[in-house]
Amino acid sequence: MTIAVEKVLYTARATAQGGRDGHTASDDGKLDVTVAPPKEMGGNGEGTNPEQLFAAGFASCFHSALKLVARKAKQNSDDSTVTAAVGIGPINGGAGYGLEVELVVALPNVERAVAEQLIEKAHHVCPYSNATRGNIKVALTVA
Structure with missing residues (x-):
């Protein structure tokens, strides 16, 4: 799509x-x-390198989306962080290269179950998430 x-x-x-x-x-x-x-x-x-630049952009963008959904849900996102790990490696038997991302989210002032819900909502708001959905593996992890 x-x-x-x-x-x-x-x-x-x-x-x-x-x-x-x-x-x-x-x-x-x-x-x-x-x-x-x-x-x-x-x-x-x-x-x-391009992967560091992509990681910085994805982490910053996702964090903004997270803060937005937390504010709308009346949850405290103070002291929250997002760390993006962007991996690169061969695909298709070495015919090209692909990326994968892990977003590690710390929401220290929110219960874990609520944090998981907020992260999933942010994943549907963030432009980087929308751009990568269905194209590369993006893992969401609560720190």
Whole structure:
């Protein structure tokens, strides 16, 4: 199923030079990073990598969605955190690569059963969750 945006509110633009071993910058200059493959993938590890950038974006976006649904449910999301672990590895017998994500959510001021419900609701609100649903494995874990 393709998700259609009804109205674009913001568009982020970034340009990469050199792919996984180069430089990436946003058009407004707020993001300007050296990109390098991690040592685990044969690189020098002296820059960030697309998986770290994706993890940062997914964690931030999911946390905002979580805080929204917690507020609507009148639950305390103070001191909450979301950690995204993005894994990359071969698929289709090595014909390409794929991603998987684990989102580890800490909601220290909410009962576990309620936290699980909030996390599931956030998973349906978060744009990253909506973009990845049905495409890659996304595991939701309560810390």
